[in-house]
Amino acid sequence: MATITLRKCALTAARRCLYSQSSRAMAAGGGIPDNFEHATGLEKKELDRIKAGDSDPFQLNVRRVAAGTKTKPVEVTSAFQKRIVGCICEEEQTHINWMWLYTGEPQRCECGHWFKLQEVEGIAAAAH
Known part of the structure; x- marks a missing residue:
């Protein structure tokens, strides 16, 4: 004890x-x-x-881009096969048009802007 x-x-x-x-x-x-x-x-x-200088590693910040066309859509990067995107169609608009982008063909917003999903290597896979 x-x-x-x-x-x-x-x-x-x-x-x-x-x-x-x-x-x-x-x-x-x-x-x-x-x-x-x-x-x-x-x-x-x-x-x-x-x-290292990348202030937005997950690319979540709002970006202003020119209107995409069917032949030259706005490229949206994603580490996955789909991503949700918001389009503010007009400068004074008070709401956002949300849509899902999928890998493959470009997709059109209600306002006529075209978007296409571009797959990239994710932040988790980039370090391996």
């Missing part, structure tokens, strides 16, 4: 010692790590792309 109690006390003291040493080292050596040092997986890949 005494050995079990002694072992618990020794482990607790060792943990406290390690904790206080790491706290002192962290405070003296630069402080708390930032988000980039804690990120893993897809989040880390996204932060790597942002750090």
Whole structure:
């Protein structure tokens, strides 16, 4: 019984010692790590792309493009075989026309603008 109690006390003291040493080292050596040092997986890949200069790695920002025609549609990139796209047909329009684009033929919006899905390698597959 005494050995079990002694072992618990020794482990607790060792943990406290390690904790206080790491706290002192962290405070003296630069402080708390930032988000980039804690990120893993897809989040880390996204932060790597942002750090490399790609401010929109998933291409979710609104883009202004010229009206696409049937022979030269607006190319929309996607890592998948379909993507939802919103078209603001007129400058003063207060709503967005949403439509699904699928791989293959160009598709036409209600306003007459043409869109075509262009498949690209995804951010998750790009690092492999």
